[in-house]
Amino acid sequence: MKKVLCLVLLFIMFFSMLPAPLLATTQDLSSTVRHVRQAVGASNFSERLDWPILALVGAGEKVDSLIRIREQQVRRGELFDARRSTDYHRTIVGAVAAGVNPRNFGGYNLVQKVKDSQRESGKFGDLISGEGENLVNAHIWGILSLYVAGEPIPNRFRALSWLVNNQKEDGGFSVETGMSSSDVDMTGMALMAFAALGLDADHPAVRKALNYLKSQQQDNGDFSPWSSSGPESIAQVIHGLIMLDIDPAGREWTRKGGSLVSALLRYRRADGSFSRRPGGEMDFISTYQALAALGDVNRGESIYTLLHRKNAGFTDxxxxxxxxxxxxxxxxxxxxxxxxxxxxxxxxxxxxxxxxxxxxxxxxxxxxxxxxxxxxxxxxxxxxxxxxxxxxxxxxxxxxxxxxxxxxxxxxxxxxxxxxxxxxxxxxxxxxxxxxxxxxxxxxxxxxxxxxxxxxxxxxxxxxxxxxxxxxxxxxxxxxx
Incomplete structure (x- = not known):
């Protein structure tokens, strides 16, 4: 009897020492997947499918029917602005995640369109025509969309220089070049772009961005309220860190009240969905963004890196x-x-x-x-x-x-x-x-x-x-x- 009691106590001690966020992550993905599935399957669903597709694929789900719907939307010009470059970027990401060729999707060679939108400066244009030097997110997602499609980034050094030159003094990034303040989620996205361009955590621009994010992290692991924090911001930072081989639940990103992963899980509702604020109502965008990030945590590899590996192929x-x-x-x-x-x-x-x-x-x-x-x-x-x-x-x-x-x-x-x-x-x-x-x-x-x-x-x-x-x-x- 004493031996049995000792074994039980050891069992309890072992599992009590495991990081709670990581234990919770694995068991909660199925309920989060269910919410995303229910939302995209509803008859009145009217949002873009690209990001939900990415999140579902990252969780190991099949999305054949969803990508067929999305391709028909693109063909008809629904939820797809043929002038706006970011519509091409997100559509590439969704198509690649679903295992569909973005070079022949909905009547477009999406990849070639993005490559042709790059300006002399190395920036990917605000518009698919190549016009516009203002939108930082258009540049970042131009890089990431080609990265997941397995395409070498054209004019890589100029693309990198443009991004570095538009980094704020505090190390962060904003959606537009003219904005004075930095933004947490844009900085997380910039980390992803840096990784896609081949930089590691020791590069000065990367280290500067990481330091900005650390300065915004609170004692509970979340980011400052005035940084527009929420599940979406945390998710983008988690993607960026994992692409740089940094553990978002590791010591470097853990405060006395928790890590980035535990901070993200605080937005989780009892039913597995996520809200924009702890204890709030279910929010669809927060739910699929959290699902994508938690998929990265479980896998130990970013879905973006995984798609790149699948599509970049091998030289032989x-x-x-x-x-x-x-x-x-x-x-x-x-x-x-x-x-x-x-x-x-x-x-x-x-x-x-x-x-x-x-x-x-x-x-x-x-x-x-x-x-x-x-x-x-x-x-x-x-x-x-x-x-x-x-x-x-x-x-x-x-x-x-x-x-x-x-x-x-x-x-x-x-x-x-x-x-x-x-x-x-x-x-x-x-x-x-x-x-x-x-x-x-x-x-x-x-x-x-x-x-x-x-x-x-x-x-x-x-x-x-x-x-x-x-x-x-x-x-x-x-x-x-």
């Missing part, structure tokens, strides 16, 4: 490559990633430890960095893939070469890939090999039936990264993920 994987679509989708789902030099190396063979990570990520199972296995002598607790191998083995997806060895550095064969995927589909009972057949024959039969076999399949040869991408994508389609 052009859009006409047979694996491009599958690889792009799996990168978006954080199942695959490229190399630091910007390549994907589609013909490289996949190792057993690498595929263990791929299948665990594809199934959406979190390995937990502190949970490792000591089962295999060749996979020490310090091995980068140990947590993934543990999960894969525990779920009977992959097995060791023998009782004590996993052989993490061995290339994985086509037979092993199909065996693992068939097990993950719950079809192992159907894989019993017939007398005289190879051990993997049954798995290959089921894999062929399910459409998992990649082109040029050879059970004995190592599977390449492109081949694994094909089979993993077909697996996800079969499993309904």
């Amino acid at each position: 994987l052009p859009p006409n490559h047979s694996a491009f679509a599958d690889v792009s989708e799996l990168v978006f789902r954080q199942v695959l990633s490229g190399y630091p030099d910007g390549t994907f190396r589609p013909q490289n063979p996949v190792r057993r430890d690498e595929f263990a990570k791929m299948i665990v990520a594809a199934l959406g199972k979190s390995p937990g960095s502190n949970l490792t296995t000591t089962r295999f002598a060749d996979v020490p607790p310090s091995h980068w893939a140990n947590p993934y191998i543990r999960v894969a083995v525990e779920h009977n997806l992959i097995r060791g070469k023998d009782k004590n060895l996993f052989a993490p550095a061995d290339n994985i064969s086509g037979a092993e890939v199909m065996t693992i995927l068939v097990r993950a589909l719950g079809e192992e009972e159907r894989t019993v090999a017939k007398p005289g057949e190879a051990w993997y024959a049954g798995s290959v039969r089921v894999a062929r039936e399910k459409g998992l076999l990649y082109g040029g399949f050879d059970a004995a040869r190592p599977a390449t990264r492109a081949q694994c991408a094909y089979s993993l994508m077909r697996f996800l389609e079969q499993s309904g993920s």
Whole structure:
């Protein structure tokens, strides 16, 4: 009885030490998603869909029907001003988030229009014609819309210089160049643009903007009332910080009364929606802005960075490559990633430890960095893939070469890939090999039936990264993920 009591107390102590905002974040997203879904699905809904689409995608939701509605609106000129540049910017963001090509959307090549709107100064015009040097937000969203679309920012140094030259003395930014006071949410957006332009937190202009935001943060973690603070402002700052690899719930952004994340959650109502002021009525804009920011917090990566990674592609994987679509989708789902030099190396063979990570990520199972296995002598607790191998083995997806060895550095064969995927589909009972057949024959039969076999399949040869991408994508389609 004493042992049980001790375990219970340890359990309570452990969870009491976890940051409350982060615990709340995960459990509350579903109710927030529901409110956004209900709002955009209402017959009298008359607002732009682009930002709600972004927020829903960031929360892992499908938005196929919403983006079709939005494309028809653009085609008819509804909620889309063909002169105003920011309408192009937000429409690109929504289209890209939904996985639709913004270069052919509603009768427009939105990306080319934005690129053509850039002025000699490097600023993206207030109007899509290129006219206007006044709107800071038009410049910032010109940068961000091209960034998420995977486009290199044209005249990058001039675009950056214009932004830096319009930073206020206090380090902040305002919506218009002629305004004297800085604005929290515009400064958060500027952080996003700085990150998209390749700057890090140590750049003087970035540090100056961060210092301005710190000067506006109150003891409760929120921003000063006179800075027009609210969920929208906090959300933009969270996006900007995460794009710069800064933790908005970390020590640097935590005051004695809470962090930016806990400050945002104070605007959350009991039903999961958000209000403009704590305790106020449900506000749709506040709700989807908060959802997008909390999605970033949960993921540990900005939705803008994620979209950029998906669409920027790899130097050795052009859009006409047979694996491009599958690889792009799996990168978006954080199942695959490229190399630091910007390549994907589609013909490289996949190792057993690498595929263990791929299948665990594809199934959406979190390995937990502190949970490792000591089962295999060749996979020490310090091995980068140990947590993934543990999960894969525990779920009977992959097995060791023998009782004590996993052989993490061995290339994985086509037979092993199909065996693992068939097990993950719950079809192992159907894989019993017939007398005289190879051990993997049954798995290959089921894999062929399910459409998992990649082109040029050879059970004995190592599977390449492109081949694994094909089979993993077909697996996800079969499993309904």
